[in-house]
Amino acid sequence: MVNTFMKFEYKTHLHKLDGCEDHCTVFAFSDPVDAKFAAACEHLHESSCQKCSLVESCVPQIRIKLNDISTNIPDQIVVELTYELDNSEKNLVDWKKHILRTIHQDQARTNVLKNLHVDQGLVILDWAMKFLPYQFRETQSDFFGKKGISWHISCLVTKSDNDEFDRQCYVHILENGSQGWFSVANIILHLLTNIKSTRPTLKAVFLKSDYAACYHCTNLLAFIHQNNGQFSIKVAEYNFSEAQSGKDLCDSKTGSCRMHIYKYANEGHDVLNSRSMKLALDSYGGVKGTQACIVSVNAEDEPKTKIRMPGISTYNNFNFENDGIIAKKAYKVGEGHVIKTSTQCSETISVERVYKLEVLDPFSQDQPISGKLHKFADSRIEDTHDQQPCLEENQPIAENSMNISTCSTSSAYFCCPDFSCDKVFATSNNLDRHLLIGNHNYRKNTISSMDTAVQIYSSSCIDLQKYHENVIQEASHEVEISVNSRKGWGLKSKRANVRFPDKVKTYLQEICASCEKTGSRPDFIALSEELRKATDENGHKLFTIQEWLNPPQIKGYIANIISKSKSSLAVKKPRAELQEVNVDDDEKLSEVVAMLEMNDFNANAVGIVNEVFSAVNI
DNA sequence: TTCCTAGCGTCGGTGTGTGC
């Protein structure tokens, strides 16, 4: 029940003017400690939502039930179940916070588009999944071991004089370079220069991207701020969205480009490198509203500088002002903290030092604009029939709106992919535009499909209905008791860096060493279980509940051990050098190699024989 | 200052399903 609620319904509850602590985004993102990251609500938070409370209270409810039956089950199982419940409780709350942040941070895009002037633009940045070389006819052996081509997508949205939005997409295919801040800085600079040449009236842009490390890093932010005056178009804001959200437009454009490339390849062409990739993208007039270029960024030119911005991981919104960067933890919550220019100014990140981009093949001629965004009057069913865009932030949402088109065509087949949004479109283009604006119409129905399902079921099963009501009532009662000031509950919690105990490390190192000898791969889930059950010769537990590690932690630690051992081997390993050898030496070498191979073969054969014997108990 | 842990994204290997 909680799972379904979180997946489909929770986001429909959220609102910044709600009187419930679980729903009010301003309350959830107001820092209780630092007033600069807090905003005051003009309403009281007196109401409570039973369903939202259930997220926090479901695990305590299970814990109570566990305590009731704990006398009948072994202590070890009770301890393990308690450990699992603790982890689940934390994960559930984290998930709830993630949904809250996703919805709130997406308002940045909606508001920017709502207030966009004709001399401003919104740029959404994203790295597309690396493109794997594609052959018209390829064998399976060719399919494996491919090295992908990096390509970066930038979508520019501008507003025309007649209140329509224009979209233009820029693809940077990287011949050279990694997906780090240095490449991103070069791409942004090249992009802004290019946009200025085609749209001279543009004066400022708002950047938006996901939380990837190459975007959300001190060096890039400091570079933008320090050199903003030299950019052909000023960067006004940089808003970050939660992981895996807020880049729908880039994703849909990536899909179109991929399909265009595959279509070109399927006509008998091979797309094996950046040149052929650009050729494919430009084929048959190119992808509508999309331009591609090939660039190269030499990683060796990257300035080796380290700029400090304490607390950067908690900041999501940055405004670039003359006297510093105004950083906020959540969009439009609080006045923000000013990061002064002098604290992060560095010669090493000047435009001259950073802008080393080499354009190998420039953008082709300007493609036609991919489409005009008209305004839509009806918030539920959007179409382009001389209607107005629904960019109003708090517009009223029709109660119980149905996913049935009322437009004259009665052919509304394109539903918004967001399960909680009830908008339906007559054409795929309209859906595309809806995704660009991101103005989802979340259902405000008090009765969800889950509720309806429960009601139908409960009508034939009265007992189940009673049980369901009891669970919710008991859960909400629990929460009411425990409620105290939860201000800022939606903010990212501070990461607790806890060192793994030495004896756990030693234990894992031994297991890692034995795996290395046997060649077997460690099973992280089994190891996590093993840590909980390991005992000494007297039958006492080796590790306490505080020392248990979960599978991802074990995986990370073992990966670290392997990585270190590899790097130390690389250092110790003498460098192989090519030397001329005479024929006699060469023959001796061949003999040695043959002998080593024979030894290996014999060892393997003995191993196989032993395994067979042990399998048949001989 | 260095080391270690965590988070996010991408790459490559592997297993399974499908069509010819």
Place this chain on the structure above:
DNA sequence: GCACACACCGACGCTAGGAA
């Protein structure tokens, strides 16, 4: 039976930031 498509998952790279 072969070649390809797709999903899953572990490995790894990059980055931030706290502990030692």
